[in-house]
Amino acid sequence: MASRSLCFVVAVFLAAASAxxxxxxxxxxxxxxxxxxxxxxQLFGDSNLALHGDGKRVHISLDERxxxxxxxxxxxxxxxxxxxxxxxxxHTAGVxxxxxxxxxxxxxxxxxxxxxxxxxxxxxxxxxxxxxxxGNGSTAVGREERYGxxxxxxxxxxxxxxxxSRHRIIFYIDDTPIREVVRTESMGAQFPxxxxxxxxxxxxxxxxxxxxxxxxxxxKYAPYVAxxxxxxxxxxxxxxxxxxxxxxxxxxxxxxxxxxxxxSAMEAFRARYxxxxxxxxxxxxxAPLPECTVGAEAAAFLPSGDARxxxxxxxxxxxxxxRGGADSAL
Ligand SMILES: *[C@@H]1O[C@H](CO)[C@@H](O)[C@H](O)[C@H]1NC(C)=O
Numbered sequence: 001m002a003s004r005s006l007c008f009v010v011a012v013f014l015a016a017a018s019a020x021x022x023x024x025x026x027x028x029x030x031x032x033x034x035x036x037x038x039x040x041x042q043l044f045g046d047s048n049l050a051l052h053g054d055g056k057r058v059h060i061s062l063d064e065r066x067x068x069x070x071x072x073x074x075x076x077x078x079x080x081x082x083x084x085x086x087x088x089x090x091h092t093a094g095v096x097x098x099x100x101x102x103x104x105x106x107x108x109x110x111x112x113x114x115x116x117x118x119x120x121x122x123x124x125x126x127x128x129x130x131x132x133x134x135g136n137g138s139t140a141v142g143r144e145e146r147y148g149x150x151x152x153x154x155x156x157x158x159x160x161x162x163x164x165s166r167h168r169i170i171f172y173i174d175d176t177p178i179r180e181v182v183r184t185e186s187m188g189a190q191f192p193x194x195x196x197x198x199x200x201x202x203x204x205x206x207x208x209x210x211x212x213x214x215x216x217x218x219x220k221y222a223p224y225v226a227x228x229x230x231x232x233x234x235x236x237x238x239x240x241x242x243x244x245x246x247x248x249x250x251x252x253x254x255x256x257x258x259x260x261x262x263x264s265a266m267e268a269f270r271a272r273y274x275x276x277x278x279x280x281x282x283x284x285x286x287a288p289l290p291e292c293t294v295g296a297e298a299a300a301f302l303p304s305g306d307a308r309x310x311x312x313x314x315x316x317x318x319x320x321x322x323r324g325g326a327d328s329a330l
Contacts, residue, residue: 001073002293030186040231043201048223052238058231061223062095069201070234075103077195079235082161082172085118087127088224089154090108093215094254096205097226099160101196110137112192114169116160118153119146119209120224127153128275131171131179136189141289145179147269147278157229164192164235170258177258177266178273188289195238202226271297281305
């Protein structure tokens with residue numbers, strides 16, 4: 001069911017995006033999963049990036065010498081971007097794997113960014129996933145959310161996806177939407193609006209990644225290897241048709257709301273697995289940022305924005321809803 005409705009959302013989105021044609025009328029949407037050499041380029045990490053399976057799988061690793069990373073060759077204005085990712089296992093404190101979109105290399109002071117960041121953890125504790133949104137250089141205004149997962153992300157590949165349209169951004173894990181950012185008047189230019197490239201990196205985040213930097217990367221356990229496959233880029237490649245992208249008519253489909261099924265899947269995920277939300281962080285934002293709608297569910301969060309039920313997630317109390325009654329209004 002969830003999977004059907006995701007397909008629907010993507011199909012609707014693609015219908016809108018396919019209005020984006022080059023002047024020759026040739027469609028700009030590339031085929032689904034691209035081999036590395038067809039759409040990506042290595043950014044750093046020399047031999048710490050390795051290709052497998054005809055370039056369809058990419059391993060990036062972190063050792064005492066360096067991390068590694070790659071990026072899409074093109075920048076895209078809106079689209080659907082995803083990868084199946086398997087994270088390094090074992091003791092991964094301080095290790096950060098990031099899967100994100102950015103235009104920081106082009107717009108130094110007014111860059112946009114959409115992030116999935118995977119924060120490693122001490123042995124026996126789970127990876128945390130963080131999402132974040134920056135627009136027009138709003139790096140002083142973090143919009144972080146963190147979540148636990150309902151599976152072990154080191155055991156298998158799972159799909160992480162970003163759907164970015166003119167009107168909304170949706171982050172997905174497998175077929176479940178986990179976060180929606182609707183463009184509001186009040187967000188203004190802080191809603192990403194310039195072409196971005198897709199990036200994947202692994203790096204040493206010792207200074208902040210695990211419990212705010214309490215645990216450093218331990219290279220005794222290196223190399224840390226993150227595996228990527230099914231790298232998918234579906235959108236308007238800006239280099240090929242900057243003006244066509246900008247002029248693409250909007251048939252209104254990208255303003256359409258999520259289906260009820262999708263929305264309840266998202267709400268259930270957030271009620272159960274969200275461990276931090278910037279909308280609840282009264283220490284950082286004494287008044288919630290304007291796009292936040294904070295309801296009764298706020299009672300489940302401390303003034304720091306951290307969920308009161310510290311044991312949320314896979315290892316948590318499975319048969320006990322940690323947020324008794326307060327999970328209705330997300
Ligand atoms: C983006 O930020 C720049 C620099 O702060 C500012 O001059 C510009 O007006 C902003 N753009 C929009 C659309 O608000």
